[in-house]
Amino acid sequence: MGLLSFIKGAGEKIFGASEAQAATADDLKKEVEKHGFSTEGLDIQVDGDKVTVKGNAATTEDAEKIALALGNTIGVAAVESEIAVETPSEEARFYTVQKGDTLWKVAEEQYGAGKGAKYTEIFEANKPLLSHPDKIYPGQVLRIPALV
Known part of the structure; x- marks a missing residue:
């Protein structure tokens, strides 16, 4: 890695x-x-x-x-x-949370327009580091898994 x-x-x-x-x-x-x-x-x-x-x-x-x-x-x-x-498996991408980001917004940016609902994929990929989808903060680095 x-x-x-x-x-x-x-x-x-x-x-x-x-x-x-x-x-x-x-x-x-x-x-x-x-x-x-x-x-x-x-x-x-x-x-x-x-x-x-x-x-x-x-x-x-x-x-x-x-x-x-x-x-x-x-x-x-x-x-x-x-x-x-x-x-081993495919490595995830990583994303640094910016001010004003939500997981929905991150999903739209990382997976493409209209894919905001895929925020659950990002949330699940970051458990147990994330306890709730609304609890992210600027500067935090998240795993962004490939969509299956």
Whole structure:
């Protein structure tokens, strides 16, 4: 998956993090676990505002969601994902939420005019990182899956 960029002033506020620097590796592991993902075998390293994560994940989707859980936190500007995937699949695209966006608007922009109702695909692709379709914020990075 490689390097993902984030807005380091946007995201979940984790103890010890600031806009200048990400939280500690242990606190970031807790953030990943909070979303229901195992951190067993994950190696998370923090260097200022860049986080590198290595290890294994069952699916491409899980690997992407782990990277998003790390990156959508205050103080993280980039996540270098070196997660090996046991069952690879097509990688999703990523979208950074802008002021005034809704999932409907994002779906229209990403999938084409008249496809706003496909916002549910985006919502489902970002669970459990999203708890409700109306709870997105500027600077947040979302997975945009291919339509099937």
